[in-house]
Amino acid sequence: MLKRLSKYPICESKQVPMKFEKRILCIGAGYVGGPTMAVIAAKCPRYGVTVVDVARGRIDAWNSGKPPIYEPGLDDVVRSALGRNLFFSTDIARGIRENDIIFVSVNTPTKTFGAGAGMAADLQYWELVARQILEHAESSKIVIEKSTLPVKTAQAMERILMSRNDGVHFDVLSNPEFLAEGTAIRDLLCPDRVLIGSRETERGLKAREELVEIYANWVPRERIVTSNIWSSELSKLASNFFLAQRISTINAISAICEKTGADVSEVARIVGMDSRIGGKFLNASVGFGGSCFKKDILNLVYLCRVEGLEEVADYLERVVRINEYQKERFVLNMLRAMFNTLAGKKICLFGFAFKADTGDTRQSPAIDVARRLLEEHAEVVVTDPQALANAREDLAGVEKGLSFVEDPYEAVRGCHAIAVMTEWTLYRGLDYRKILDLMVKPAFIFDGRNILDHKALFELGFNVYPIGKRPLSHF
Ligand code: UDX
Numbered sequence: 001m002l003k004r005l006s007k008y009p010i011c012e013s014k015q016v017p018m019k020f021e022k023r024i025l026c027i028g029a030g031y032v033g034g035p036t037m038a039v040i041a042a043k044c045p046r047y048g049v050t051v052v053d054v055a056r057g058r059i060d061a062w063n064s065g066k067p068p069i070y071e072p073g074l075d076d077v078v079r080s081a082l083g084r085n086l087f088f089s090t091d092i093a094r095g096i097r098e099n100d101i102i103f104v105s106v107n108t109p110t111k112t113f114g115a116g117a118g119m120a121a122d123l124q125y126w127e128l129v130a131r132q133i134l135e136h137a138e139s140s141k142i143v144i145e146k147s148t149l150p151v152k153t154a155q156a157m158e159r160i161l162m163s164r165n166d167g168v169h170f171d172v173l174s175n176p177e178f179l180a181e182g183t184a185i186r187d188l189l190c191p192d193r194v195l196i197g198s199r200e201t202e203r204g205l206k207a208r209e210e211l212v213e214i215y216a217n218w219v220p221r222e223r224i225v226t227s228n229i230w231s232s233e234l235s236k237l238a239s240n241f242f243l244a245q246r247i248s249t250i251n252a253i254s255a256i257c258e259k260t261g262a263d264v265s266e267v268a269r270i271v272g273m274d275s276r277i278g279g280k281f282l283n284a285s286v287g288f289g290g291s292c293f294k295k296d297i298l299n300l301v302y303l304c305r306v307e308g309l310e311e312v313a314d315y316l317e318r319v320v321r322i323n324e325y326q327k328e329r330f331v332l333n334m335l336r337a338m339f340n341t342l343a344g345k346k347i348c349l350f351g352f353a354f355k356a357d358t359g360d361t362r363q364s365p366a367i368d369v370a371r372r373l374l375e376e377h378a379e380v381v382v383t384d385p386q387a388l389a390n391a392r393e394d395l396a397g398v399e400k401g402l403s404f405v406e407d408p409y410e411a412v413r414g415c416h417a418i419a420v421m422t423e424w425t426l427y428r429g430l431d432y433r434k435i436l437d438l439m440v441k442p443a444f445i446f447d448g449r450n451i452l453d454h455k456a457l458f459e460l461g462f463n464v465y466p467i468g469k470r471p472l473s474h475f
């Protein structure tokens with residue numbers, strides 16, 4: 001998902017010198033591996049940290065000091081350690097040979113084929129990495145699952161790695177990452193908790209302590225939680241389920257609000273004031289996106305189905321289904337509001353990233369909304385400050401009726417409606433009087449993130465349709 005990388009110069013840095021106190025490798029230089037290793041390197045100058053990846057373009061971008069992902073604060077962290085004790089390379093075999101502690105942070109997408117298609121995790125990259133470690137290791141290693149994985153993956157990893165009998169030993173740990181995109185650096189520098197799961201054997205506990213020691217360089221000890229390895233794997237999936245569940249719950253409530261005249265922001269505030277519930281993650285929206293929530297929930301659903309826990313599987317799966325329903329409901333609300341036809345109407349999507357402060361569009365609700373609008377024969381104009389390159393790829397093959405425009409004022413020219421897909425701060429500060437002048441009347445705004453000043457927009461002349469609130473319409 002990291003694109004347009006060829007413009008970066010190729011300048012592969014040397015791999016980690018022997019002088020470092022600990023020698024750490026991460027396989028996978030993506031949204032998780034890159035920032036996580038950059039922070040470890042920045043916080044632990046005594047350790048050498050190498051990140052390897054099969055994708056040369058990405059490695060070149062990291063080495064250029066201009067990371068291939070947009071993440072606030074990341075550039076500075078990378079620059080502070082790059083070439084000092086942070087190295088990026090495509091030489092995976094050498095990385096494995098020269099380092100003792102190996103994080104694995106390759107992608108684990110949902111399987112698209114065979115048994116469990118559309119639900120189970122595709123572990124082929126993961127297994128490939130395990131086999132590479134097995135092949136190239138010349139000494140014992142600690143192997144750390146950083147990727148989010150189905151429960152019991154560590155066992156599979158162990159079984160592959162245990163097949164050597166030459167005295168080289170591998171200890172497998174689970175250390176799931178809880179960072180959220182857009183706030184990754186803050187989350188890594190000041191995490192709510194760091195979770196480390198291990199086997200409860202003497203070797204397992206020793207390996208666990210080694211990893212605790214790394215994080216203890218900047219994370220208070222009481223925030224470093226240790227557990228058995230299966231609890232660790234499951235806690236990561238369970239956490240993502242809890243978070244996604246809150247969003248689907250408030251989104252379900254938003255549908256009731258729209259029918260009853262209640263206001264979802266008021267309901268969320270009131271419900272969230274109960275300290276047992278808490279106020280975070282209760283923003284009604286067009287739906288959640290991102291590479292994790294859907295994938296991880298479906299992973300759990302698959303596990304439940306395989307284990308015969310049908311009732312649990314159905315319960316968990318509902319969270320994903322409500323999310324699909326919310327996106328469809330958003331499009332149907334647009335259709336109804338705009339006189340039951342979108343054919344030939346021009347609709348501008350404000351934002352395409354799955355959330356603000358990232359260029360990542362994986363599972364972004366904007367993808368489904370754009371596709372549905374095109375199915376209704378609307379013309380779709382996409383604007384986003386960081387995600388246009390990814391948006392083009394996501395919508396490749398459906399170019400008819402589709403355009404991409406960086407400047408929001410240019411993007412809205414001749415449009416009948418705006419649909420806010422991403423909560424970029426930028427969209428709050430635009431000159432909506434000017435925007436109204438550029439649009440076809442009657443002009444509509446569908447605020448899929450409830451970030452705009454609805455009353456002010458209505459007074460300017462817009463017909464405004466928020467999520468979970470009474471529409472403000474001039475008809
Ligand atoms: C991570 C985790 O790996 C995933 O399990 C979790 O759920 C979300 O976060 P992320 O860092 O977002 O994924 O993925 P991505 O940005 O796609 O990065 C993975 C990297 O691994 C890619 O750069 C890819 O080229 C690399 N890779 C993949 C390898 O180096 N070797 C492989 O065999 C496969």
Ligand code: UDX
Nearest residue numbers: 177178179180181281282283285288289290292354355
């Ligand atoms: C999530 C988890 O938060 C993180 O702990 C885990 O490591 C990876 O998955 P991420 O997907 O990067 O992180 O972003 P997050 O902030 O959780 O947002 C996910 C989606 O939910 C976004 O589309 C966001 O816009 C949406 N969301 C979030 C809502 O619709 N309403 C909310 O109240 C919060």
